[in-house]
Amino acid sequence: xxxxxxxxxxxxxxxxxxxxxxxxxxxxxxxxxxxxxxxxxxxxxxxxxxxxxxxxxxxxxxxxxxxxxxxxxxxxxxxxxxxxxxxxxxxxxxxxxxxxxxxxxxxxxxxxxxxxxxxxxxxxxxxxxxxxxxxxxxxxxxxxxxxxxxxxxxxxxxxxxxxxxxxxxxxxxxxxxxxxxxxxxxxxxxxxxxxxxxxxxxxxxxxxxxxxxxxxxxxxxxxxxxxxxxxxxxxxxxxxxxxxxxxxxxxxxxxxxxxxxxxxxxxxxxxxxxxxxxxxxxxxxxxxxxxxxxxxxxxxxxxxxxxxxxxxxxxxxxxxxxxxxxxxxxxxxxxxxxxxxxxxxxxxxx
Numbered sequence: 001x002x003x004x005x006x007x008x009x010x011x012x013x014x015x016x017x018x019x020x021x022x023x024x025x026x027x028x029x030x031x032x033x034x035x036x037x038x039x040x041x042x043x044x045x046x047x048x049x050x051x052x053x054x055x056x057x058x059x060x061x062x063x064x065x066x067x068x069x070x071x072x073x074x075x076x077x078x079x080x081x082x083x084x085x086x087x088x089x090x091x092x093x094x095x096x097x098x099x100x101x102x103x104x105x106x107x108x109x110x111x112x113x114x115x116x117x118x119x120x121x122x123x124x125x126x127x128x129x130x131x132x133x134x135x136x137x138x139x140x141x142x143x144x145x146x147x148x149x150x151x152x153x154x155x156x157x158x159x160x161x162x163x164x165x166x167x168x169x170x171x172x173x174x175x176x177x178x179x180x181x182x183x184x185x186x187x188x189x190x191x192x193x194x195x196x197x198x199x200x201x202x203x204x205x206x207x208x209x210x211x212x213x214x215x216x217x218x219x220x221x222x223x224x225x226x227x228x229x230x231x232x233x234x235x236x237x238x239x240x241x242x243x244x245x246x247x248x249x250x251x252x253x254x255x256x257x258x259x260x261x262x263x264x265x266x267x268x269x270x271x272x273x274x275x276x277x278x279x280x281x282x283x284x285x286x287x288x289x290x291x292x293x294x295x296x297x298x299x300x301x302x303x304x305x306x307x308x309x310x311x312x313x314x315x316x317x318x319x320x321x322x323x324x325x326x327x328x329x330x331x332x333x334x335x336x337x338x339x340x341x342x343x344x345x346x347x348x349x350x
Contacts, residue, residue, distance in 0.1 A: 009034055126279060127192050127218045129206040159330060163350040166197070167302070167328035169267070170346050173254070173316050176261045185222060185268055193222040195268035198302070198326040202271065205301035214290045217279065220272040223265040232257050255318050264325055270306065272322050286321035294324065299336035302329045311341045 013031040017024045044051065161168060171177055186196025194202070206216045223231075235257050239249035264270035272281055275290035285291045286309075295305055306325040307317045327335065327342065335345050 005038060006035065009038075125192070125219065126276075128215060128276060129203070129210055132192070132203060132206070132218070159334070159349075161331065161349050163346075165328070166195075167269075167326060168331060168342075168346075168350065169269070170342060171262060171264050171267065171269075172343065173259055173262050177266060181267060183267055192218065193268065194271060195222075195326070198269065198271075201301040201303070201326065201329075205298065205303065208297065208301070209290065209293055212293065214293055215276040216290055216294070217274050217276050218271055219274070219279075220265065220281075221270075222268040223263065225260055225266055228258070228263050228266055229260040232260055255312075255316070258317065264306065269326050271303075271324050271326075273324055274322050281320070281322045283319060283321060286319075291321050295321070298324055299332035300329070302326050302332050304332050304335045304342065306342065308339075308341055311344075314343050315341055 009031060013027040013034075017027040166183065169178070169181065183195050183197075185193045186199045187193045202218075206218075209216045232253060235253040236246070236249045239252050240246060244252060258264075260266075273294060274281065274285050275288060278285050278288045278290065286295070294303075298305065303324045304327050305321065306323045307315050307320040309319040309321075312318055325342065327345075331345060331349075334340070334349070335342070338348075340348065
């Protein structure tokens with residue numbers, strides 16, 4: 001068949017060229033293009049299974065990679081794979097989250113001093129308790145908040161939780177923000193925003209700390225998806241300037257900054273909290289009096305330390321002693337008593 005098609009093609013273009021010498025070179029070009037397409041088509045036909053396997057492997061890798069899937073699905077509209085992947089994750093042990101290994105170079109950068117840290121803006125504004133009380137649009141006075149920190153907290157026995165509860169929504173690299181997730185931002189006049197339903201407990205917690213002589217400072221509250229993406233890309237560029245390849249820089253970044261579309265900051269439930277004497281978001285904050293107070297008392301106000309030390313293999317994020325997530329008082333009390341991160345809480349109670 002090959003010789004027949006080739007012979008017929010050559011004969012056809014040769015006859016046309018002989019009849020009109022002006023068409024000699026156009027016929028030569030046409031014959032070359034026709035034969036080229038023919039041979040490429042025959043090659044693909046004879047190697048179809050091989051190429052199909054390669055495409056399948058590429059699609060599978062993109063849809064199952066813990067660090068790239070959310071962005072891949074969002075930008076390509078590959079919703080079918082996203083639904084299938086979510087179903088696999090949700091029916092398995094959430095504590096077995098996929099955490100990609102990193103190269104020795106990436107590991108060295110992540111462990112070098114306190115450079116780990118940084119799901120935040122270098123120039124982000126900070127807000128003290130006095131700032132927030134003064135700027136709170138509803139004009140609450142500190143005396144109007146009832147402090148429940150002295151009440152007895154249950155340990156989970158007999159309690160049941162609903163996986164549709166907004167306080168417990170699981171957002172991480174394997175579980176991007178649901179398309180139908182809805183919330184209302186509470187705004188302070190200077191621009192700080194977070195889910196309005198957490199404001200009262202946030203102010204109560206900061207007020208309690210102040211009564212103990214500690215001044216907590218909030219920074220990097222609600223963040224738009226575009227803002228999150230800018231932070232993520234800026235960190236990649238920063239690591240590449242240190243000599244990492246793009247892929248290594250991407251992996252290193254996703255260990256300290258959540259992939260856009262998968263950050264709790266984007267739904268106003270996460271807050272970065274330090275103190276007026278220790279502003280940077282560094283792991284050294286854990287050794288300050290404020291860091292110790294928050295780890296000990298945040299659950300009394302419905303917050304949990306989202307990325308604790310020793311749970312990196314589960315959360316996929318390096319230890320962040322400043323990153324607090326609102327989950328509600330009951331769940332927070334259980335997570336504190338049983339030393340659970342949110343993924344483990346889901347695995348056990350939801």
